[in-house]
Amino acid sequence: MSRTERTTARAEPVQQRDRFPDLLRSLALGAVILGHWTMAAVSVQNGELHVDNVLNTNRFLWPLTWVLVLIPLFFFVGGFSNATSLTRALGRGDSPAKWLVKRLKALIVPVLPFLVVVVGLVLLALQLGAPRTLTLTVGIVVLMPLWFVAVYSVLAAITVPMLGLHRRYGIRVVVGLAVLACVVDAARTILDEPYIGYANYVLVHGTAQQLGFFYWDGRLGRVSRRALGAWSLGALALLCAVVATPIWSESMVGLSGERSNMSPPSIPTLLHTLFLIPLAMLARPWVARWMDRLRPARILDVAARYSMRAFLWHLPVAVVVYGLVFALSGPLPTPGTGAWWLSRPLTLAILAVVLVGWLRWGDWLGGRRTRRP
Numbered sequence: 001m002s003r004t005e006r007t008t009a010r011a012e013p014v015q016q017r018d019r020f021p022d023l024l025r026s027l028a029l030g031a032v033i034l035g036h037w038t039m040a041a042v043s044v045q046n047g048e049l050h051v052d053n054v055l056n057t058n059r060f061l062w063p064l065t066w067v068l069v070l071i072p073l074f075f076f077v078g079g080f081s082n083a084t085s086l087t088r089a090l091g092r093g094d095s096p097a098k099w100l101v102k103r104l105k106a107l108i109v110p111v112l113p114f115l116v117v118v119v120g121l122v123l124l125a126l127q128l129g130a131p132r133t134l135t136l137t138v139g140i141v142v143l144m145p146l147w148f149v150a151v152y153s154v155l156a157a158i159t160v161p162m163l164g165l166h167r168r169y170g171i172r173v174v175v176g177l178a179v180l181a182c183v184v185d186a187a188r189t190i191l192d193e194p195y196i197g198y199a200n201y202v203l204v205h206g207t208a209q210q211l212g213f214f215y216w217d218g219r220l221g222r223v224s225r226r227a228l229g230a231w232s233l234g235a236l237a238l239l240c241a242v243v244a245t246p247i248w249s250e251s252m253v254g255l256s257g258e259r260s261n262m263s264p265p266s267i268p269t270l271l272h273t274l275f276l277i278p279l280a281m282l283a284r285p286w287v288a289r290w291m292d293r294l295r296p297a298r299i300l301d302v303a304a305r306y307s308m309r310a311f312l313w314h315l316p317v318a319v320v321v322y323g324l325v326f327a328l329s330g331p332l333p334t335p336g337t338g339a340w341w342l343s344r345p346l347t348l349a350i351l352a353v354v355l356v357g358w359l360r361w362g363d364w365l366g367g368r369r370t371r372r373p
Helices: 003-011 020-039 063-068 071-091 096-108 111-127 132-143 146-157 159-169 171-191 194-216 225-243 267-291 294-327 338-366
Strands: 040-045 048-053
Touching (some): 020 071, 048 294, 096 159, 111 132, 159 194, 171 194
């Protein structure tokens, strides 16, 4: 193939499906991975490993959490994906119950090997004499991202009625969910009872899913850029005003000594959601042509295929790598220092190589082949 032919092939449009949701999903999960790996403050104290979040000692970095926490986009894409999958299943003659069983199976089955490996490693580490408190803490941290799967499963389970409400009442459902989420967070604040706020896992992330239905039926794509800009800026202004009060933290992730905005979701989480989704829609025309080219399309296809598995395994990979560095008396700079920040690119590169190797090995074990992008 000549150079001209290769250039033409790379620019050839590929339009089998809308890859924008693939891009958003991969960005959302990739940002979580990057955030966890970057902010992991692993050090040696009194001869033992100590694990913390660098934001706890460098709180001025909290604006990074507004950029790296893209969780709302994951559930926004979930709304699009659930609606698309459901309508296709119904078109084939499947019942809603049959669709839900298949959907939940697709979500839960990939998690089982992850659970087996993590629980097995924790038990093995305890048997070998690892510090009990640190080992259990690390195990809990590694398993915590499963809340994504749990919430996504609940939202999938209520897709049928919520999609029906979307068709009948439209934006009023979004407004209703958002108002209920604010009421729940206010009750949690007034009563100082965090368990009340657990309802917001469904209400806040359900708001994102409901907006995903608007992308699925095309209505969100018809909103003018001026309206999207005003919507995003308005939500951002309200978010800034809310976190300026002493009630909520500026950080989108929970820090020691502060009330978490994410666990359970709060009014700042809701406003962050309402800020990110129109912002993503504003960016869509800029990336649409790029996404439909052959090479970017292949890259997005691979990223979409691996994104959830990478999300599940990125913390176990970090635990293994840091454990080996500690066991081999390797360098672990003091978190937050200049040497520590300079070590971040190399650390991220090592973790990425190990994660990719682990995922590819999993493909080999399962007999799967993945085309190169």
